[in-house]
Amino acid sequence: MGLDSLVALGPRPAEPEASRSVGRRILGRAARSGGFRIGLAILAVLALAAALYPDLSGIDPNKMDVRARLLPPLFGGAHWSLAHPLGTDQIGRDMLVRCLIGLRYSFLIGVASVALTLAIGCTLGMVAGYFGGRTDTVVMRITDAQLSIPMIILAIAVLGVSRPTIPAIILVLGLSNWPVYARVMRSVVMAERGREYVRAAQVSGASHARIVVRLLAPLLVPPLLFASVLDIARMMIFESTLGFLGLGVQPPTPTFGNIIADGRKYLLNAWWIATMPGLFLGLTLTGINLIGASCERARNAIHGGA
Amino acid sequence: MFVLSFLARRLAQGAVIISLVSLLIFTLLRVVPGDPVRLMVGGMAPDSLVEKIAAEMGLRDPILVQFGRYAGHVVRGDLGHSFVRPANGAATGGANFDDTTRGERAAVADLIRDALPMTLQLAALALVFALAFSALVGIAAGLRPGGAADKIAFAVSSIFISLPNFWLAIVLALLFSVKLGWLPAIGYGGFSYTILPALVLAVELSPVLIRTLSGAVAAQMSESYVTVGRIRGLSETRIVVAHVLRNAAVPMLNLLGVQFSGLLGGVIIVEYILDYPGLGLLTINAVLQRDFPLIQGIAIVTSAIFVVINIVVDLAATIIDPRLEY
Numbered sequence: 001m002g003l004d005s006l007v008a009l010g011p012r013p014a015e016p017e018a019s020r021s022v023g024r025r026i027l028g029r030a031a032r033s034g035g036f037r038i039g040l041a042i043l044a045v046l047a048l049a050a051a052l053y054p055d056l057s058g059i060d061p062n063k064m065d066v067r068a069r070l071l072p073p074l075f076g077g078a079h080w081s082l083a084h085p086l087g088t089d090q091i092g093r094d095m096l097v098r099c100l101i102g103l104r105y106s107f108l109i110g111v112a113s114v115a116l117t118l119a120i121g122c123t124l125g126m127v128a129g130y131f132g133g134r135t136d137t138v139v140m141r142i143t144d145a146q147l148s149i150p151m152i153i154l155a156i157a158v159l160g161v162s163r164p165t166i167p168a169i170i171l172v173l174g175l176s177n178w179p180v181y182a183r184v185m186r187s188v189v190m191a192e193r194g195r196e197y198v199r200a201a202q203v204s205g206a207s208h209a210r211i212v213v214r215l216l217a218p219l220l221v222p223p224l225l226f227a228s229v230l231d232i233a234r235m236m237i238f239e240s241t242l243g244f245l246g247l248g249v250q251p252p253t254p255t256f257g258n259i260i261a262d263g264r265k266y267l268l269n270a271w272w273i274a275t276m277p278g279l280f281l282g283l284t285l286t287g288i289n290l291i292g293a294s295c296e297r298a299r300n301a302i303h304g305g306a
Numbered sequence: 307m308f309v310l311s312f313l314a315r316r317l318a319q320g321a322v323i324i325s326l327v328s329l330l331i332f333t334l335l336r337v338v339p340g341d342p343v344r345l346m347v348g349g350m351a352p353d354s355l356v357e358k359i360a361a362e363m364g365l366r367d368p369i370l371v372q373f374g375r376y377a378g379h380v381v382r383g384d385l386g387h388s389f390v391r392p393a394n395g396a397a398t399g400g401a402n403f404d405d406t407t408r409g410e411r412a413a414v415a416d417l418i419r420d421a422l423p424m425t426l427q428l429a430a431l432a433l434v435f436a437l438a439f440s441a442l443v444g445i446a447a448g449l450r451p452g453g454a455a456d457k458i459a460f461a462v463s464s465i466f467i468s469l470p471n472f473w474l475a476i477v478l479a480l481l482f483s484v485k486l487g488w489l490p491a492i493g494y495g496g497f498s499y500t501i502l503p504a505l506v507l508a509v510e511l512s513p514v515l516i517r518t519l520s521g522a523v524a525a526q527m528s529e530s531y532v533t534v535g536r537i538r539g540l541s542e543t544r545i546v547v548a549h550v551l552r553n554a555a556v557p558m559l560n561l562l563g564v565q566f567s568g569l570l571g572g573v574i575i576v577e578y579i580l581d582y583p584g585l586g587l588l589t590i591n592a593v594l595q596r597d598f599p600l601i602q603g604i605a606i607v608t609s610a611i612f613v614v615i616n617i618v619v620d621l622a623a624t625i626i627d628p629r630l631e632y
Contacts, residue, residue, distance in 0.1 A: 035460060145326035147564075148612040149605060150571030154334065156593045157601075161340030237470045241575060244472050260473055267480055275480075278473035285468030293464055293517075300521070 029298035039290030065092035098254035110236040116174025121181025129189030143179035151176035159247040229292035233285040320613030327609040342596035385414040386599035414603035425584035435508035440515035448523025463513035522554035563619035
């Protein structure tokens, strides 16, 4: 997602009372599109499976079974077994359960890091936009600098030496994308700052904190939530990349990244180990992206037509 | 005259960005745990030796003092020497910790000069693939919003954006190199080795390009000049090619400038997986080895490229659309 698309998505300086229901209007419009429904269906099935199957099936994701090692997925070659629908890995662990556990971690880390990104980006963006001047210059120059370095480098530098715990991973991911939100938030707040209701609040003696928290935030943050849906997908990719490089949640906990990294070594005689987690991740992200993009379209249509 | 003042202003801003990036990277590298000297001398060396070498290298001075010294060299065009890579190619292990002669270490500028063209070649090919594909899909989608092409474009971009690049690189290598034997995948031995990584990067790049292009084309098609063109009897092809695409190109150009660091992030991963000897592979190894001078050099060079690309993009945009002013 480029910056420009986000800026274009920023709420128009509409009347505050008119934009109260904008969130609902966007959601309502998006829900009528085919993409949104398909995405929701994909996510619902995967979420149910991830929530229930590992416990219901009673299969331990880390249980080794040397006699059942390297079983192919259903119909994927000789010796497949109904007990392991997606096959098993090099030491006989069930691929389906491992992928679903990986999905849990990936999704939770994705959502948590986007929440962190939103919190940091929106706060700094609002502060920069509202106060302007030197604060603004400092924040914006930091965003310039950070946007010109790929965050994967910094992530590798930080996680490569410290033990990559889940909070550390969330922190690194959360710090990676805040400049995008800060910029959008700043431009919107700057437009809003000079408007009458803000002036009125200032004149009537409301503190800056009150104006930002009570007046501006409820108006300006919700539209960004729609844009952030797509970011969950990006963060999940980022998380799996780190896992693949050995810098994510550490084995034996299965994650998409570390299963794929493992499977890469057995690629020639057991193609499913590396490909299955990727298909799972790809399917999940397609669901999220379909929902996110449908919301984005609905929002463009509403703002473009308003 | 306008161009000159524009260039002067943007170059000055660029210089600020580059110095901020290098200060940021410089500080982060030293704040984050992980001692390059420990990696250089190996785990067996006594702590006193680590401290002695670190002090000799100036790594125990205050960060600002170190940065001032470094910036002084950079301004004179000296990016320094790698901590770990010798000039003759092979990587040095941790065993020879008594080897502190800096002269034998490879110059950062040389390492970057060798790797950069490889990455530029990869990035250029990826852009060609991505632009060709996105133009095909995006323009068709933008001409008839809501039509079949639009739905296909929406689905394609939603799926493409959902494929992790490292996974795609593995799967395509398995498919095209191992099973089908069409393309070489690992390492570099000629231009054909660039195609597979470029395809992976193109898949990563195209969703945003497709969405921007179809959105821009759709927006332009509803402008009044299109109706006027039709009334004047211009052919639909001429309206689209000569007018709509020209106007839709501006957001695309801006996007390319913004997407640069995203492209670079993808390049790093794909080069690492496919062992493609470019800047990305150099970067990952430098980061893992805590090769401070090399990481700093790469950061300066890439942020300089970022600045230049964005200036070129803005200049090109004013040429395409003279109404724009910067």
